[in-house]
Amino acid sequence: MTRETLHFINGQFVGGQSGRLFDNRSPLDNRLVSRVHEAGRAEVDAAVRAARAALTGPWGRMTADERAQLLHAVADEINRRFDEFLQAEIADTGKPVSLASHIDIPRGAANFKIFADTIKGVATEFFETPTPDGKGAINYALRVPKGVVAAICPWNLPLLLMTWKVAPALACGNTVVVKPSEETPSTATLLGEVMNAVGIPPGVYNVVHGFGPDSAGEFLTTHPDVNAITFTGETRTGAAILKAAADGIKSTSMELGGKNAALVFADCDMDQAIETTTRSAFANCGQVCLGTERIYVERPIFDEFVRRLGEAARSMKPGRPDDPATKIGPLISHEHRRKVLSYYEKAKAEGATLVAGGSVPQMPGELAEGAWIEPTVWTGLPETSAVVREEIFGPCCHVRPFDTEEEAIRLANDTPYGLAAALHTTNLARAHRVGAQLEVGICWINAWFLRDLRTPFGGSKQSGIGREGGVHSLEFYTELRNVCIKL
Numbered sequence: 001m002t003r004e005t006l007h008f009i010n011g012q013f014v015g016g017q018s019g020r021l022f023d024n025r026s027p028l029d030n031r032l033v034s035r036v037h038e039a040g041r042a043e044v045d046a047a048v049r050a051a052r053a054a055l056t057g058p059w060g061r062m063t064a065d066e067r068a069q070l071l072h073a074v075a076d077e078i079n080r081r082f083d084e085f086l087q088a089e090i091a092d093t094g095k096p097v098s099l100a101s102h103i104d105i106p107r108g109a110a111n112f113k114i115f116a117d118t119i120k121g122v123a124t125e126f127f128e129t130p131t132p133d134g135k136g137a138i139n140y141a142l143r144v145p146k147g148v149v150a151a152i153c154p155w156n157l158p159l160l161l162m163t164w165k166v167a168p169a170l171a172c173g174n175t176v177v178v179k180p181s182e183e184t185p186s187t188a189t190l191l192g193e194v195m196n197a198v199g200i201p202p203g204v205y206n207v208v209h210g211f212g213p214d215s216a217g218e219f220l221t222t223h224p225d226v227n228a229i230t231f232t233g234e235t236r237t238g239a240a241i242l243k244a245a246a247d248g249i250k251s252t253s254m255e256l257g258g259k260n261a262a263l264v265f266a267d268c269d270m271d272q273a274i275e276t277t278t279r280s281a282f283a284n285c286g287q288v289c290l291g292t293e294r295i296y297v298e299r300p301i302f303d304e305f306v307r308r309l310g311e312a313a314r315s316m317k318p319g320r321p322d323d324p325a326t327k328i329g330p331l332i333s334h335e336h337r338r339k340v341l342s343y344y345e346k347a348k349a350e351g352a353t354l355v356a357g358g359s360v361p362q363m364p365g366e367l368a369e370g371a372w373i374e375p376t377v378w379t380g381l382p383e384t385s386a387v388v389r390e391e392i393f394g395p396c397c398h399v400r401p402f403d404t405e406e407e408a409i410r411l412a413n414d415t416p417y418g419l420a421a422a423l424h425t426t427n428l429a430r431a432h433r434v435g436a437q438l439e440v441g442i443c444w445i446n447a448w449f450l451r452d453l454r455t456p457f458g459g460s461k462q463s464g465i466g467r468e469g470g471v472h473s474l475e476f477y478t479e480l481r482n483v484c485i486k487l
């Protein structure tokens with residue numbers, strides 16, 4: 001009997017009324033993981049109605065402290081069921097246990113903890129206001145939840161990125177309707193069991209499955225009773241959602257695509273630069289929005305850096321998630337692999353120098369059906385190449401030399417994106433000087449994906465709108481009301 005993935009609405013696991021289901025297949029070996037119910041307008045409307053009703057039930061009457069306690073209980077229950085979340089995430093993505101057990105699942109719990117703690121200590125402003133009659137007035141601000149929040153999520157870090165939205169939304173007293181990616185429905189659904197187990201009231205957390213256009217995603221973003229939309233995904237999808245949100249003047253938070261650069265100066269710690277760049281280029285099979293697809297290396301160390309990065313790429317052993325020797329998993333799907341391979345072909349056609357990879361590995365047995373691809377390093381392409389301009393979202397990067405600091409900054413900033421950057425230097429003054437000039441939301445120096453969840457996170461230019469993280473999430477997940485009292 002094939003397992004079915006149901007919606008989670010008003011505290012109940014329910015099938016779709018339309019009877020439409022779609023396959024969720026493992027990227028490892030293309031085997032069927034589950035048949036997923038596709039939400040129609042009726043299911044999306046039921047979820048939004050449940051979320052609306054929960055706002056005026058027990059949830060809406062809870063204090064910030066009471067919500068914080070429940071969110072800590074959610075985090076503890078995720079940790080108690082760690083292996084179930086791990087297996088569910090890996091079933092959908094094929095990513096190595098070593099990655100999901102250190103990044104995806106721990107962050108699922110950590111996201112609830114950080115926002116449970118943040119919401120307990122939030123001050124708002126107060127003014128004593130002079131008045132002509134001399135008696136004065138006082139003004140104070142209240143933070144109130146926005147209401148029903150739609151969370152539209154991507155497939156690359158499913159639990160991490162979904163809870164990065166749900167945790168602050170609930171901490172601030174909102175209710176949510178989550179639309180996970182059609183590629184990765186499992187952990188968002190499993191979280192429904194956790195919500196029930198710890199006593200989050202029905203309707204506070206809802207999950208509907210489906211696709212984007214003319215499916216659950218679009219029905220949710222255009223639903224008249226959704227107050228705010230938090231979206232993570234491709235820039236062009238973000239643009240479509242902004243258009244959908246416009247009619248209802250809905251608040252939107254956009255975490256979008258990137259074409260991130262790494263700058264490697266000759267004075268860097270080469271071993272650290274190679275280790276860090278290998279992760280930023282190839283981690284999660286290159287499917288991290290913060291990942292590095294453009295690398296600029298100061299000329300004196302260019303040849304050595306390219307040689308060593310090529311060696312590192314060739315050392316990324318693909319394999320089963322539970323094999324400790326596995327260093328890289330597959331891409332999320334054959335469809336995505338076709339997209340990434342099209343850039344591999346573009347690079348070849350444009351005469352790139354192939355340092356490592358460039359093709360599809362031969363995998364044994366049942367793994368031969370997986371969406372595997374070789375980690376790839378190129379040099380020799382012009383900055384105008386689509387391979388250097390467009391987000392590929394695979395385990396590949398292009399490396400080119402630079403001669404001056406000013407040139408490196410110009411090259412790094414020459415992109416319509418502005419999400420993340422990495423900078424490798426042992427010169428402290430240069431680290432601060434250059435880091436501040438990179439037009440991105442987050443710049444790492446001698447590090448990558450080192451995250452303090454209290455810091456502002458988000459993209460500039462076409463990489464996003466808004467910042468989430470710590471108190472910055474409150475700006476999106478609450479409304480400020482000003483109350484003025486005449487004394």
Ligand SMILES: NC(=O)c1ccc[n+]([C@@H]2O[C@H](COP(=O)([O-])OP(=O)(O)OC[C@H]3O[C@@H](n4cnc5c(N)ncnc54)[C@H](O)[C@@H]3O)[C@@H](O)[C@H]2O)c1
Pocket residue numbers: 152153154155156157161179180181182210211212213216217218221232233234235237238240241254255256257258288289391393419459463464
């Ligand atoms: N900035 C960040 O923090 C961040 C984090 C992770 C991924 N990303 C980006 O996400 C992309 C990869 O994820 P993806 O392929 O899932 O992105 P995607 O844009 O294809 O889909 C993201 C989600 O949006 C839904 N969707 C698609 N079209 C929609 C529409 N018209 N209306 C409503 N919902 C719609 C999808 O079903 C999915 O759930 C990459 O571009 C990556 O850079 C950004």
Ligand SMILES: N/C(=C\C=C\C=O)C(=O)O
Pocket residue numbers: 156157161164287288289290451457
């Ligand atoms: N939003 C975050 C990571 C995004 C990763 C992109 O793929 C985070 O670490 O909070």
